[in-house]
Amino acid sequence: MAKKQDFASKTMKLAQHGRACPVCNEYYSHVVAVNMVPSKKEGAYRFAEQNIAVCKCNENEVYS
Numbered sequence: 001m002a003k004k005q006d007f008a009s010k011t012m013k014l015a016q017h018g019r020a021c022p023v024c025n026e027y028y029s030h031v032v033a034v035n036m037v038p039s040k041k042e043g044a045y046r047f048a049e050q051n052i053a054v055c056k057c058n059e060n061e062v063y064s
Contacts, residue, residue, distance in 0.1 A: 021055040028053035031062065 018027045033052050036045045054062050 019053075021057055024056045026055040026057075028055050030054070033062065 018029075020027050031052055031054055033050045035048045035050070037048045038044070039046050052062055
């Protein structure tokens with residue numbers, strides 16, 4: 001029979017599958033940053049999405 005797992009043990013297990021920061025040993029959480037970039041042809045603005053790995057070291061730079 002399979003063992004029972006609660007939700008907290010599953011989330012802890014999933015959080016540890018990513019890469020760890022070599023400086024602070026914290027696991028990265030990935031966020032999507034959206035920037036407005038002016039278009040060269042039309043002069044209108046476009047949205048540029050970028051995936052960023054965030055840990056305690058660069059948290060202030062990304063979220064500010």
